[in-house]
Amino acid sequence: MKKLIIILSLFSVSTFAQKTIQLFNGKNLDNWYIDIPEMDKDPKTINPFILRNGLLVSLGTPEGHLITKEKYQNYRLVVEYRFAGTPGNCGVLVHASTPRALYGQFPKSIEVQMMHENAGDFWCIAEDISVPDMEKRRGPKEKWGVTEDKERKIKNLTDNSEKPLGEWNKMVIECKGNTIKVWVNGDMVNNGFGATVQKGQIALQAEGSEVEFRKVEMTPLK
Secondary structure, three states: OHHHHHHHHHHHHHHHHOOOEEOOOOOOOOOEEEEOOHHHHOOOOOOOEEEEOOEEEEOOOOOEEEEEOOOEEOEEEEEEEEEOOOOOOOEEEEEEOOOOOEOOOEOOEEEEEOOOOOOOOEEEEOOOOEOOOHHHHHOOHHHEOOOOOOEOEEOOOOOOOOOOOOOOEEEEEEEEOOEEEEEEOOEEEEEEEOOOOOEEEEEEEEOOOOEEEEEEEEEEOO
């Protein structure tokens, strides 16, 4: 009986240890594929997603996305990032699906903004989500929408949650059912509900600014 308990205990520890998935393994991008519209015009266009000194780097241009091959549902995503040069724009897309659904570039998804001084904003990309105080944080209701000419941005809850430039930021995105919660460096910066999508791929952006990633890991939630 004692041996059985030890074996079961080891099995439980091993099972728990395997739950977290390193979406970026520090060695290659085998778990991902790229979608760069500019490459359709010129196959010689550089790939803006590279590995450098053990880091995943989004060079910012040409613009597009690095997208997981797998789809995920009910998980906690941890992303550690910093702007490598001039700060600017980038983002994490969750529940991504149809490619190039917006502006011929952005996949259908809900974006969690990483733009400097705006980390944690939601951007609705052909999908939608709600938050408390919607009109205060999204603008007049009649302008809401998920297409190019609509108000798609939902402002985050805090100011100054980001670290000084050059330091690493930690963003945690928890997707469970139709809810999406976001923390930046320990501060809850957004808490959405009623999302129109509950599963899909995860994507990182190349959107004008160079960004380094040292961790992209996902842990399934019960």
